[in-house]
Amino acid sequence: MNSQQLKEAIVEYSQSIGIDKIGFASASVFEELKGRLLTQQALNYQSGFEEPDIDKRTNPQLLLPNASSIISIALAYPSKMKNPPKSTKEERRGIFCRASWGQDYHTVLRDKLQKLEAFILELVPEATVKSMVDTGELSDRAVAQRAGIGWSAKNCSIITPEFGSYVYLGEVITNLALPPDQPMEDRCGSCNKCVEVCPTGALITGGQLDSQRCIAFLTQTKGFLAEEFRSKLGNRLYGCDTCQTVCPENKGKDFHLHPEMEPDPEIAKPKLKPLLHMSNREFKEKFGHVSGSWRGKKPIQRNAIIALAHFKDETAVPDLLKVVKEDVRPVMRGTAAWALGKIGDASVLNELQKLREKELDEEVQQEMDKGISMLQA
Template structure:
């Protein structure tokens, strides 16, 4: 392998990335991410983790635990839409929203296809090379890799911020046994800006910055299948996200002038990204898969998204939704969905709210749903 000019190989890989319409590419070593170890341990010990990360912290620090002979890491970024001007003029009443990272085709699939093409290209250049692709669910932190490879810097909200594309970028990497020349990290910070701290609905962005308490992150809570507090239900309903959350990115000054809407794979239809919630709740499982199956936002399944849609309808007191919410409360076979409907109906300060809830209570068998109905009856009594 010493016969190869690795600077020239790097240049060829960069040229290939442009051919593949990858927006940004960077290179770093496969040295351990020692600076992350204390942060990750502290993160786990304080209970900030989402539960979706690699459990073995050593694997998150040492690339060679994933690819034993790894010498370099190639990081890529693809920009996704920050704005769709044609969609901003639409009436959003009665609608929810998927966060921008889930618009269009599932980015895991898109980035893996791009990295697979680079993988094949490298193996043609240098036969015998071993590579390993990671996108989002790999052992390493995509953001830590991207930052060290010079794609951007980690903002106070924990997102990687690219000078060209803001924080609206998908990230992935390819570990390789090739000793490719490394790029330098960007030396930039957020300065005194605190916009993301102020806008975060549940206070997930910690004062020291770059650390997120996932238990308080609205994006995480929209995926949380466990019991939610009333505060979380309120915030999901108030902010209208049925999947994810963009608030800390939307207020970031580095995102003010970016649009990033040039990749056809990530463009989406208005009815998909801001669905009519009453129609959404009527979808069968088959219809949901046909309509939303290619989106990243579908991976958690329909039920948790339905629950969030119900919270939104209740928080915004959509009167036209009352018949549907009653139907769900009285006849849906899933206890957590009936419970969400009880909470939602309890938000309507109507003369018949208490009567509807008491009627539902008569035939309810599930203890948790009964508890929610009783809580809402007590609340409704204050307004009757």
């Protein structure tokens, strides 16, 4: 079997196991990406979640000796929820981004990649392979762009002609020399919608992201959220889809090809108030299988408090007071005190002032002072 026949066999097999798109690229150094990452590092635009070694992120040879090719795969996920529950005045709801609907995509993609690896090794037992999804060293997007899966858009996503940017990406590095596919031309053109509507101005220019300002990143942090971002969060509990939903290339794109990716509406759009008092065990049982749970319940609960403030949900006052009085975590007490300032009344002011006298944590005191000032005003 020559390299072209091997490639065709891999493509055919990938389709049989439900991979929606596959592309092939050389394993040469990603020089352009390296320059962009060095700029990102110099400007402190990194999130801190990525691999810190830029050489490992851009040189496949450091990850697999004698790496020759990279196989990129894409799986399309839904952009619309069937029968989404409504947020009511009595029961306000938050939202997880689309990439956290259904089963954790890392699990779904790893299963496909492991099957692909096994198939390759069956055909070429002496081959070496190494696969990764998202948390690996390589940039999934840079690989996908080089492999012709789609183009690297101004919103920092890969956009495919077939599925828009609603795709999960993964790759297999191998020492096999496989014919590469042609990279796709950029189709964003003069469109700048994603940059213009980014809630926090995180998209600096087309293709450059200040992760420190990106709502998708901010929803995953565990400390106090800077006040300038709280009003931008809305009811987002995890992630942000704004730069995808405004993209003209995503108009009408909604694929339900994988049952495991279908969202449970009560998990993708959960009620906010019950989240505040959920134990670790309850959180894991309900949300543990979705990608948005990877940082634990703390960021989700903090974001739920901010969402209740966004809605000015007066029915949440007893829940928020309970958090201020009983939660051992300063971030929760402080954020709840701030939220009470947004939605409370004179009776809340008295309660908050009494709690302020007992509070020992300096940051919580500052948030309480903000809440008290808002209530006095």
